[in-house]
Amino acid sequence: MKRRDVVILGSTGSIGTQALDLVRANPDRFRVVGLTAGGSNPELFDTQVKEFAPAYSGLGEDASVEAAGMAADVVLNGITGAVGLRPTLAALDAGTTLALANKESLIMGGEAVTRRAKPGQIVPVDSEHSAIAQCLRSGEQREVRKLVLTASGGPFRGRTRDELTQVTVAEALNHPTWAMGPVITINSATLVNKGLEVIEAHLLFDVPFDDIEVTVHPTSVVHSMVEFVDGSTIAQASPPTMHIPIALGMAWPERVPHAAASVDWTKAHTWQFFPLDDDAFPAVRLAREAGARGRTAPAVYNAANEVAVQAFRDEQIGFVDILTVVEDTLTVHDVGSNAQPMEVDDVLAADTWARSEASRRVQALAAERETQH
Numbered sequence: 001m002k003r004r005d006v007v008i009l010g011s012t013g014s015i016g017t018q019a020l021d022l023v024r025a026n027p028d029r030f031r032v033v034g035l036t037a038g039g040s041n042p043e044l045f046d047t048q049v050k051e052f053a054p055a056y057s058g059l060g061e062d063a064s065v066e067a068a069g070m071a072a073d074v075v076l077n078g079i080t081g082a083v084g085l086r087p088t089l090a091a092l093d094a095g096t097t098l099a100l101a102n103k104e105s106l107i108m109g110g111e112a113v114t115r116r117a118k119p120g121q122i123v124p125v126d127s128e129h130s131a132i133a134q135c136l137r138s139g140e141q142r143e144v145r146k147l148v149l150t151a152s153g154g155p156f157r158g159r160t161r162d163e164l165t166q167v168t169v170a171e172a173l174n175h176p177t178w179a180m181g182p183v184i185t186i187n188s189a190t191l192v193n194k195g196l197e198v199i200e201a202h203l204l205f206d207v208p209f210d211d212i213e214v215t216v217h218p219t220s221v222v223h224s225m226v227e228f229v230d231g232s233t234i235a236q237a238s239p240p241t242m243h244i245p246i247a248l249g250m251a252w253p254e255r256v257p258h259a260a261a262s263v264d265w266t267k268a269h270t271w272q273f274f275p276l277d278d279d280a281f282p283a284v285r286l287a288r289e290a291g292a293r294g295r296t297a298p299a300v301y302n303a304a305n306e307v308a309v310q311a312f313r314d315e316q317i318g319f320v321d322i323l324t325v326v327e328d329t330l331t332v333h334d335v336g337s338n339a340q341p342m343e344v345d346d347v348l349a350a351d352t353w354a355r356s357e358a359s360r361r362v363q364a365l366a367a368e369r370e371t372q373h
């Protein structure tokens with residue numbers, strides 16, 4: 001494989017540092033030409049810049065947009081949150097392959113993002129979507145009956161809605177199988193991450209929402225599956241590690257030898273799958289509803305969730321309040337008319353509106369909580 005010039009956005013985060021591990025281990029395959037981060041960990045960023053000596057480095061959203069637009073083979077977007085949208089668009093507009101971990105930009109942007117992408121330009125890095133892309137490599141899209149996304153169930157799997165009212169931030173940050181940044185870890189605990197991933201799968205693979213299922217698989221070894229029309233199911237499995245999807249994202253369609261350890265088939269394993277408890281965890285149902293409404297509804301789902309997650313981390317609201325904020329914000333959102341295609345400006349306006357509406361609801365819930373204590 002010809003060595004690939006890679007831009008890494010969000011280099012100091014969980015995805016970014018693991019991508020740099022892979023670059024370090026495969027200098028013949030990858031060269032870092034751009035690095036950006038948010039600025040909350042300047043020491044680590046400086047160390048990375050010294051080690052990898054990229055042609056471009058910078059902190060913040062504008063620097064990420066600039067880096068995403070530079071000449072490169074691959075842009076890995078490992079930024080967290082809606083702030084990743086402009087860099088995603090910059091990479092697509094530059095015609096560069098986009099290895100996409102920042103699912104939020106695709107989900108909020110919807111067709112305003114997908115119509116800017118050439119076929120195959122977006123390579124999913126999210127483990128479930130990487131798994132599905134791998135399962136689909138040898139198949140025809142018309143042979144697909146359904147996609148099955150696996151969910152770990154998070155740290156609160158098996159709890160009732162009542163039990164969830166008392167959980168703490170520290171407990172929510174204690175993911176059973178993955179070590180990830182704080183926002184996605186909380187999203188895994190609420191199952192919002194899986195809701196986002198259902199919309200992400202719909203956008204990436206053009207499969208109707210009714211044909212995308214979620215199954216709870218507590219050990220996160222099977223990363224997702226595709227069921228075909230003849231009743232056959234192909235699954236992708238490995239011990240939980242992001243090294244495989246990140247390596248595939250940067251080297252697609254090639255596999256990077258020894259990117260990670262494989263399943264040890266000399267040992268006994270039990271793979272379990274359970275139905276999702278939609279009453280305790282309404283996030284996937286709400287995401288399906290937002291996805292079915294379309295247009296700006298997924299952007300509102302994401303923005304309201306980002307506001308609510310921050311408020312939960314700041315201990316302003318409780319854990320179950322996160323989904324209350326998301327649901328109530330979606331209920332009062334008007335997605336507008338389908339007469340015109342949705343543009344990026346519509347998405348940004350919906351994002352801004354949802355943040356303000358969700359913040360208002362957070363304040364109300366926080367005040368209510370205050371009077372109860």
Ligand SMILES: NC(=O)C1=CN([C@@H]2O[C@H](COP(=O)(O)OP(=O)(O)OC[C@H]3O[C@@H](n4cnc5c(N)ncnc54)[C@H](OP(=O)(O)O)[C@@H]3O)[C@@H](O)[C@H]2O)C=CC1
Nearest residue numbers: 010012013014015037038039040060061079101102180181
């Ligand atoms: N971690 C994982 O295993 C997985 C992550 N993902 C997705 O990947 C993305 C990244 O997740 P993760 O790595 O866990 O998150 P982290 O919180 O660990 O890292 C986020 C990165 O984004 C950077 N960042 C924040 N704001 C900006 C900004 N304005 N401009 C540029 N960079 C910014 C941060 O920089 P700094 O902290 O230095 O300010 C940091 O480098 C998310 O969308 C997540 O959903 C998907 C599947 C798995």
Ligand SMILES: CC(=O)[C@@H](O)[C@H](O)COP(=O)(O)O
Nearest residue numbers: 126127151152153154188193
């Ligand atoms: C590693 C990855 O892709 C995460 O998105 C992961 O799926 C989170 O785990 P949950 O299955 O708990 O959401």
Ligand SMILES: [Mn+2]
Nearest residue numbers: 126127128197
């Ligand atoms: Mn995932």
